[in-house]
Amino acid sequence: MKPAFFLLEKILLVCLFFSLFLSSEKAFCQEKDSLFIRRIYDEALLRGECYQNLRHLCKKIGHRLSGSEGYEKSVAYTHALMQQTGIGKSWLQSVKIPKWERGAAESCFITYTIPEEEKAATINIKPIKLRKSQFPITALGMSVGTGSDGISGQVIELSSFSALDSLDKSFVKDKIVFFNHPFDASLVNTFDAYGEAGKYRYLAAVKAGHKGAKGTIVRSMTLAHDDYPHTGAMTYRDTVPKIPACAISTNGADSLSKLLQSVKNHNLTFIQNCKTHDDVMSSNVIGEIKGSSHSDEVILIGAHLDSWDLAEGAHDDGAGCVQTIEVMRIFKALGYQPKRTIRFVLFANEENGLKGSKAYAETYGKDKHIFALESDAGGFTPRGFSLGMSKEKKAVFASYAKLLKPYLASETDRNGGGADISVLEERGVPVGDLEPDSQRYFDCHHSALDVFENVNRRELELGAAAIASVIYLISENGL
């Protein structure tokens, strides 16, 4: 069995040898490209500036929720950074974006009685003791508020939408639906777990509202066991009453679940003072280096500048923004003149509306984008790139990515691009997303833990270098 296997392995090696021999011109180019990629990595790792830029963005500006003062400050700061690179040009593109504010004083508590104490009270004619427990919650983004008194009611705990479907409207009416659907820890890439569980955050209010619930609570989208609730986008439908929706921390969800199984006569209250204001005018930040020989072909690299408001948006997506600017800086430092036009876009309002990317596509979608890459999966060690393009183009991209094998960033097995470039993908543009190691992303994603301290300098820099490398390769060799 083994000898046959080895013999065929040898045949494979011979085939590979001839393929390299016949494509000697390709091999020559690859040597030039390999040398340039080494220079890119040296620049990023030895003289990198993205980490200090991220520090400024996180510590001097803070959160950058759409419509906030922080967002506008970050527009000015990143625009200035692009200008300081001294390469190409940069400008602001006007975008109308939503303005939602969390407001102060979010809280959640439950009052309840214990069955044994009720029994004892009945026998001894003592007053029944009412107990109280608190849970860490945070409003989901774009949710309506509860009013200052909050909403109160009985809780129905469910693990899925299908469990809700099986309930009568009369049973759900005026109750609070608690979706306690956990992330699937058995999925190695945590984005797969997010993809599966995310719908509970996004659609909980629609599903529960449709059944007549007065509010909904969703287990936070994370594998961590802790006390940090994770916010994120949710939606309403015009045909369904808009009910308040919040996220509860994973420890909180476990405690609430345990409590609901053992108590009687509970009443849960949650209070959130969030509010949606009128839309406001804001900006995408765009940089561009004109191509020398194929200037009509545009390669886009982007990230989103807005963030949620609970922390500093360090990984999501401050990391992607400073990496994008770092690519400009690296190209300038290396004196690189791209053959194709490269556009560097920091999108407004990815988190709660995608208005920035839609505005970009409306204005610039007619330009001939040959590739759009996003960095929006955190500033962790890059493993490679996920791709959304034809099989043929994937094969070409994979042949480029092989040059990143010495840098441990050559994987191209995963499908799909990012949210901001999905608008271009729908128009047929080949897309990709930097694919960092995913294990720690949802520990901090959309929570108070998404701070600068949780970003590692080396990991961030390696991401910038990997992006610069593939952008360089596509600018040189097309796609």
Place this chain on the structure above:
Amino acid sequence: MKPAFFLLEKILLVCLFFSLFLSSEKAFCQEKDSLFIRRIYDEALLRGECYQNLRHLCKKIGHRLSGSEGYEKSVAYTHALMQQTGIGKSWLQSVKIPKWERGAAESCFITYTIPEEEKAATINIKPIKLRKSQFPITALGMSVGTGSDGISGQVIELSSFSALDSLDKSFVKDKIVFFNHPFDASLVNTFDAYGEAGKYRYLAAVKAGHKGAKGTIVRSMTLAHDDYPHTGAMTYRDTVPKIPACAISTNGADSLSKLLQSVKNHNLTFIQNCKTHDDVMSSNVIGEIKGSSHSDEVILIGAHLDSWDLAEGAHDDGAGCVQTIEVMRIFKALGYQPKRTIRFVLFANEENGLKGSKAYAETYGKDKHIFALESDAGGFTPRGFSLGMSKEKKAVFASYAKLLKPYLASETDRNGGGADISVLEERGVPVGDLEPDSQRYFDCHHSALDVFENVNRRELELGAAAIASVIYLISENGL
């Protein structure tokens, strides 16, 4: 160019198809193996216990330096854990190990004058102001102490041994040699930087002592810019005077270097009260599951139980220890009866002597070890395995590791095993080392930052699952 390339790619695919077809029995085994590996990952990720065991080891026991009370406690704790798995047997193997203690009150300061102030004093007949600066240092492991007054002298800053070689003994005599050799940040795998810079820590005292220096200070082995000095093993030679050696934090090294360039008449003092006691008796902790059909063939999986004393040895190598025990627990949970004998070894005294692994090899080296794997590169996301074995065996191992591709842990390009199994490697045993992502390892390695809080649960669990998988594959299919 491209069509030819694609044609040959197709030929390769056809060859691959036939190789799979001809090795259908192999393919069948792989399916069975793939299913079992999925069960291993489910057990590790959904019901894993290694993280909570690491918490106990770090928080209830603390550091486990050879000869310390903590080490002996950790022997008892891990031995009990092995027994609690309820599979195979476990025992302690006696080992004589060194006992070195740091002692209290490590410090380093420099007094100096500023040239301009000296000039002003000369003109105005004012007293010259003596300035003072402090730096964070820590004694290197096994160094001699300085006595309570410390040692004082002028500093010679050097970036390499060859710079020292070019100096006259008379110039170096009674001075303190400061090796300010930085980690090479351009190397993507940080272990490559460690491999290059590590000699300055290990040999500084020998090299500087040989030239007549009275002490030596070494820049910490890390890419981080911070105030934490990193300890680690150093050595003496019988023919060279034993001079005190310490590590200075990277920020401290940068400050000291800058200061030395601008001051006059400096005098540096460093104090460390470390001491080497007589050797003491201690133990390796060994577990074993007897093979059902090839019990004479032994597969070893190991880690080192001792740690440095500045923190909790969480990554180095608490992670490897709890992963090793987790493999036992997973096999028990899955009801797995290995074909070959599997031995689980927690070695004593890796950090400052390798006495545990030497004792193991002396007693058990005659057993037919077909493979020895170590986990001693931190509890980070596994990328694959580094290998120290023949090309033929590497090819077989790589064919097994391919089954870990869905778990993103299939890389086998890197060479070498770990320190503890190097003694077996010298005897011809094929070895390997779990290869986790290396970016954050040296941020905490041998410093006060190597604490439980810096270990991520998922990353640790994925490592345990990757180890269990390859041990299972080799137990089933040989190597």
